[in-house]
Amino acid sequence: MLLAALAVMAAACEKKTQPAPSGEGGTQAAQGQGAAPGGAPADANSILLGQVGALTGGQATFGISTRNGIELALKEANAAGGVKGKKLSIRVYDNQSKPEEAAQAATRLITQDKVVLILGDVASSNSLAMAEKAQAAGVPMITPSSTNPTVTEKGDYIFRVCFIDPFQGFVMAKFARENLKLNQVAVLQDNKSAYSIGLADVFTRKFTELGGKVTAVESYSQGDTDYRAQLTAIRKSQPEGIYVPGYYSEVGIVARQAREVGLKVPLMGGDGWDSEKLFELGGSAIEGSYFSNHYSPDNPDPRVQKFIADYKAAYGAVPDALAALGYDSARVAVAALERAKDLSGPAVRDAIAQTKDFPGVAGMVTLDAQRNAVKSAVVLKVEDGKTQYVTTVNP
Amino acid sequence: MAQLLQHLINGLAAGTIYALVALGYTMVYGVLKLINFAHGDVMMVGVYMGYATAFALGRDMRSSLVGVAVVFAVAMLGCALLGFFIERFAYRPLREKPRLTALITAIGISFALSYGFQLDIGFLPGAAPRAFPEVIAPVEWLVIGDRDVVVWNWQVISFGIAVALMVGLQYLVFRTRFGQAMRAVSWDHRVAALMGIPTDRVIALTFMLSSALAAGAGLLYAIKDTSVSPLMGLYVGLKAFVAAVIGGIGHVQGAVVGGLVLGLVEEFVVGYAASTWRDAVAFGFLILVLLVKPGGLFGRVTAEKV
Numbered sequence: 001m002l003l004a005a006l007a008v009m010a011a012a013c014e015k016k017t018q019p020a021p022s023g024e025g026g027t028q029a030a031q032g033q034g035a036a037p038g039g040a041p042a043d044a045n046s047i048l049l050g051q052v053g054a055l056t057g058g059q060a061t062f063g064i065s066t067r068n069g070i071e072l073a074l075k076e077a078n079a080a081g082g083v084k085g086k087k088l089s090i091r092v093y094d095n096q097s098k099p100e101e102a103a104q105a106a107t108r109l110i111t112q113d114k115v116v117l118i119l120g121d122v123a124s125s126n127s128l129a130m131a132e133k134a135q136a137a138g139v140p141m142i143t144p145s146s147t148n149p150t151v152t153e154k155g156d157y158i159f160r161v162c163f164i165d166p167f168q169g170f171v172m173a174k175f176a177r178e179n180l181k182l183n184q185v186a187v188l189q190d191n192k193s194a195y196s197i198g199l200a201d202v203f204t205r206k207f208t209e210l211g212g213k214v215t216a217v218e219s220y221s222q223g224d225t226d227y228r229a230q231l232t233a234i235r236k237s238q239p240e241g242i243y244v245p246g247y248y249s250e251v252g253i254v255a256r257q258a259r260e261v262g263l264k265v266p267l268m269g270g271d272g273w274d275s276e277k278l279f280e281l282g283g284s285a286i287e288g289s290y291f292s293n294h295y296s297p298d299n300p301d302p303r304v305q306k307f308i309a310d311y312k313a314a315y316g317a318v319p320d321a322l323a324a325l326g327y328d329s330a331r332v333a334v335a336a337l338e339r340a341k342d343l344s345g346p347a348v349r350d351a352i353a354q355t356k357d358f359p360g361v362a363g364m365v366t367l368d369a370q371r372n373a374v375k376s377a378v379v380l381k382v383e384d385g386k387t388q389y390v391t392t393v394n395p
Numbered sequence: 396m397a398q399l400l401q402h403l404i405n406g407l408a409a410g411t412i413y414a415l416v417a418l419g420y421t422m423v424y425g426v427l428k429l430i431n432f433a434h435g436d437v438m439m440v441g442v443y444m445g446y447a448t449a450f451a452l453g454r455d456m457r458s459s460l461v462g463v464a465v466v467f468a469v470a471m472l473g474c475a476l477l478g479f480f481i482e483r484f485a486y487r488p489l490r491e492k493p494r495l496t497a498l499i500t501a502i503g504i505s506f507a508l509s510y511g512f513q514l515d516i517g518f519l520p521g522a523a524p525r526a527f528p529e530v531i532a533p534v535e536w537l538v539i540g541d542r543d544v545v546v547w548n549w550q551v552i553s554f555g556i557a558v559a560l561m562v563g564l565q566y567l568v569f570r571t572r573f574g575q576a577m578r579a580v581s582w583d584h585r586v587a588a589l590m591g592i593p594t595d596r597v598i599a600l601t602f603m604l605s606s607a608l609a610a611g612a613g614l615l616y617a618i619k620d621t622s623v624s625p626l627m628g629l630y631v632g633l634k635a636f637v638a639a640v641i642g643g644i645g646h647v648q649g650a651v652v653g654g655l656v657l658g659l660v661e662e663f664v665v666g667y668a669a670s671t672w673r674d675a676v677a678f679g680f681l682i683l684v685l686l687v688k689p690g691g692l693f694g695r696v697t698a699e700k701v
Contacts, residue, residue: 056513057626060522191671220670223630225620228405229666232398235542249524249624256526256621260533262542281526281622 047083047343049074049090049333050109052120052130057097058223058249061275062122062322066144067092068315069326070119076310077334088334091115095126102126106133106141115139116343119329122322123247124148124165124195131158138345140352144329145294145322147271148194152371157345159352159371161329161360162294163395165195168270169202169245171292171377171393176241176268177210179379179391180290184215185268186239188230188254190246192222199245199270207243215239220250227254231261241265247272252281259285266290274321279385289382294321295362296378296389307361321362328360397543402666403659408550408619410658411557415612416635417642417650418564419605425581425645426601428494432501433481434609435632436508437474439625441610442527442617443512443520445470449528458532466530467556470614471607478606482599505629512625524624527617553615560611561651567604568647577601581645634661637677641684643694652692656680 051070053063074088082088091113093105102121109115110133118134118141121127127146134141135155142159143151149164176182187204190196204214215237218230231254234242242258244251244267251273258267267289274293278286297308297318307327311319319327332355337343340351358365363375376394380387416438423431448469449457456462485504489497515521537546568574576597579587588594616631617623634657642653657677664676684692 056510056522058522058524058624060513191669221673223626224670225622225627226405226409226665229402229662230670232401233666252526253524253620253622260547261545275523277523277525281524283526 046087046089047337048113048115049088049330050106050113050115050118050120051090051092052095052102052105052109052118052126053092054097054121054123054126055092055094057095059097059123059247061248061277061320062145063094063097063120065275065320065323066120066122066326068311069144069319069323069328070330072307072311072314073327073330073334075314077331083334083337088337090119095121097123097126099125099129103129103133106130110134110137110139116337116345117142117333117348119144119326119333122146123193124151124198125193127151128154128194131155134158140345140349142329142333142352144325145271146195148198149372150194156353156371157349159332159355159367161332161365161373162271162325162362163375163377164372165198165270166202167395168292168377169199169204170206171379172199172243172245172268172270172290173203173206173210173212174393175290175292175379175391176243177207177212180241180266182212182240184213184237184239185241185243186216186218186234186237187214188218188220188227188234188242188244188246190222190250191219193246195270195272196245196247200243203243203245220246220254222247222250224250225253227257228261231258231263234258235261235263239265241268243268245270245272248275248278248281252278252283252286255282255285255289271321276317276320279382282382286382287384290379290390291382292377292393293380293387294375294377295324296380296387298389301361303359304361324360324362328358328362328365331360332358332365397540398666400539401544402662404544404546404550405666406659406662407655408553408658409662410655411554412612412616412619412654413631413635413638413658414651414654415557415560415608415615416631417639417654418561418647419609419612420636420639421642421644421647421650422577422601422605424639426577426584426598427486427497429486429497430501430636430644431602431605432498432632432636433504433508434605435630435635436505436628437477437481437606438609438613438616438631439512439623439628440477440508441470441474441606442613442623442627444473444610445530445614445617446520446525446527446623447518449530454528457528457530463530467611467614470610474606474610475603478602479599481606482602486602487595487598505632509625509629520625522625524622527621527623529621530614530618549618553618556611557615560608564604564608565647573597573600634677637681640691641681643688643691646691646693649691649693656692 053066055063078087095102095105122145124146127143128151131151131154135157140157145162147165152158152160187200189200216234244254269291271293273291336351340347355367365373368374376392378392379390381390419434445466448466452462485500486497513522531549534548536548576592579592580594580597584594638653638657639650642649661673664673
């Protein structure tokens with residue numbers, strides 16, 4: 001009985017609202033949840049977008065980076081005169097890194113705030129929950145960085161501006177086999193995350209196809225903090241590398257404990273590693289590891305460098321890939337809104353679907369028939385508490 | 396065989412920590428018949444206090460003997476104070492209200508702490524997990540075979556600290572005047588008051604004691620898992636609560652045995668099956684124990700007086 005009460009409380013606990021004024025001087029911005037009571041849309045001179053992101057919980061840096069990227073893009077769009085003569089504003093809801101919260105927040109954006117378009121989330125499990133709601137309501141949704149293939153399979157209103165999991169697994173398998181020349185690799189996957197399982201599956205298949213051997217597949221659950229039992233089993237299988245396609249919050253600790261049980265081989269992973277926190281959590285244990293990512297801040301492209309400079313000026317940090325993808329997603333959305341003949345769901349949807357060779361800071365965005373972006377990935381190496389660009393792998 | 400031994404060591408290390416946290420639940424339940432759901436979150440706050448102290452001490456200082464003592468002392472004293480304030484301002488005003496009111500308040504405090512600590516303002520740490528500084532610099536004390544069994548210094552030290560705290564508590568509860576007063580209040584707090592026992596003070600001290608124990612346990616947990624996050628309290632707290640119920644809540648030895656059993660069960664599940672099964676098995680085990688012995692392993696079933 002008590003446990004049931006606790007569970008109910010956990011499910012119903014508070015939702016935080018983060019108003020994010022993005023108009024110049026915040027004039028047209030929605031101010032918090034009380035701004036549009038009873039579902040009245042924002043006033044006639046502005047276009048309201050919605051974002052659902054993990055601003056608290058285990059993946060908090062993802063949501064915050066994404067929000068910053070989106071905010072920056074909208075600020076620039078408003079400075080350039082907005083869309084169809086109207087200013088853009090955005091309402092941001094926190095999903096506490098939980099799918100059920102994400103679904104609720106999406107519903108709220110659709111029914112109460114009547115947004116024209118939803119951006120978010122990073123974690124595929126959350127985006128899947130949101131996509132269901134968005135598709136059912138006919139509100140277009142662009143996820144900046146959910147890489148699980150099933151997200152856009154939810155329907156024709158769901159888009160993404162990043163590559164998909166099979167590609168990331170493919171990139172790392174190819175890199176491990178051809179660049180690092182590894183023969184035996186173990187896999188440690190997060191069984192609670194669709195993203196992690198997706199990457200691990202494709203990696204295993206591709207690596208075996210290329211003539212390598214996967215010596216052990218172990219799993220953990222998101223939120224775990226002790227991985228010694230799994231790592232001990234992995235060490236017994238004598239791998240030359242470990243593929244850990246998880247999130248930074250766990251990977252940093254995995255790295256420490258891997259060194260502790262005597263595993264000295266490099267770790268490899270995907271874009272879930274991309275956070276400044278990884279270096280703090282992993283310390284020296286994460287040095288010499290590799291991960292695939294969407295973009296590298298070392299890219300000399302002037303467009304990328306300008307984005308980095310602007311972002312630094314606004315938020316005081318070098319943007320990670322999630323900030324870059326957030327920025328791209330918002331710019332793709334703005335361009336589509338400009339192109340759309342009106343702001344209805346189907347019109348905006350068709351406009352987004354036409355996106356072709358859009359110059360994003362994380363690569364050219366062309367949406368294919370499955371509403372996925374086709375683009376290249378970079379492999380980064382962790383060195384001296386920073387990422388170092390290693391190579392680019394094309395689809 | 397070697398693997399079994401390794402799992403046994405790891406399980407014991409985790410179990411002693413659960414046991415320490417479970418003791419806090421059991422003590423508070425003993426004197427107030429209240430499941431203090433905020434207990435795990437008080438522990439989390441204690442870990443952050445230790446975290447801040449360790450950083451303030453600096454790299455060399457914090458891994459010295461004095462440094463470790465200072466980190467533990469600050470966290471435990473700080474938490475005792477926090478426990479005092481929570482009891483004084485959240486639970487005491489509800490003392491004569493229905494028990495459910497206090498229970499819901501406990502859950503409220505739990506969420507206020509665990510979500511409040513996810514804010515990123517002032518001294519609050521923000522949502523992202525952080526690496527816990529190496530208070531006890533890891534050294535391998537015993538290596539058998541090709542690293543088949545490895546015993547780390549922190550495992551032994553943690554075990555020692557946990558046992559010392561438990562022995563101290565045992566002494567306090569059964570050999571001192573305060574312990575006698577505590578047991579009297581737990582027996583019947585009205586009668587105890589009539590006998591001249593200052594029940595409010597005894598209850599406040601019990602809260603402070605259980606909170607200090609939680610802080611100590613939390614630090615051991617953070618040293619073991621090398622990380623700290625605002626949500627760790629909810630998770631560890633729930634597990635320790637399960638341990639307390641398995642042992643028979645309100646029973647001091649029961650909490651220790653419950654914690655050890657739970658730690659070992661979890662370790663073996665993760666080691667020989669899969670980590671996804673861990674929580675299912677832990678809670679399944681709880682149900683099993685309650686089916687066979689509704690009062691827990693050590694508890695007695697007492698008929699409710701009408």
